[in-house]
Amino acid sequence: MSAGQVVRSRxxxxxxxxxxxxxxDLDGTTVRLHWTDQPYIWHVNDGCEVFVVLDGAVEMRYREAGREQRVLLGVGDIFYAEVGCEHVAHxxxxxxxxxxEREGSV
Structure with a gap:
């Protein structure tokens, strides 16, 4: 992207x-806008991840102490996954x- 560019996420x-x-790309940390209408896969990042819903709704599933947790994220909601947090977005x-997230993360 060029300097000063506006991204209309919608x-x-x-x-x-x-x-x-x-x-x-901020010194090895990437900022990416994703579009999806399908679930991702269960995964664990090798670095921290910040996940911000800009449009739509996403059910984030994650495992904590071996138990699956679920939270519905709406516009403006942020999910933070520390290193080792297994999660999947639906x-x-x-x-x-x-x-x-760290460049090259799954």
Whole structure:
């Protein structure tokens, strides 16, 4: 992206679930806008992850002390996953999500 560019997140769509628009690389940390209408996969990041719902709703499932937890995230809600937090996102219809994480994370 170029300096000073405006991203209208609601205008971003993708050909397939979880495709992304790269917004920035901040010294090895990426900021990406994702569009999806399908669940992701259970995964554990090798670094921390910040997950911000910009449009739509997402049920975030995560495991804590061996038990599955679920929380419904709406527009403006943020989910923070520390290193080692196993989680999976299940959008409720189409959603746009801003993800900040270590470059190359799953």
């Amino acid at each position: 205008d971003f769509t993708a050909e397939r679930a979880w495709d992304a628009l790269d917004i920035a 959008p409720q219809g189409a959603a746009r999500i801003l993800v900040v």
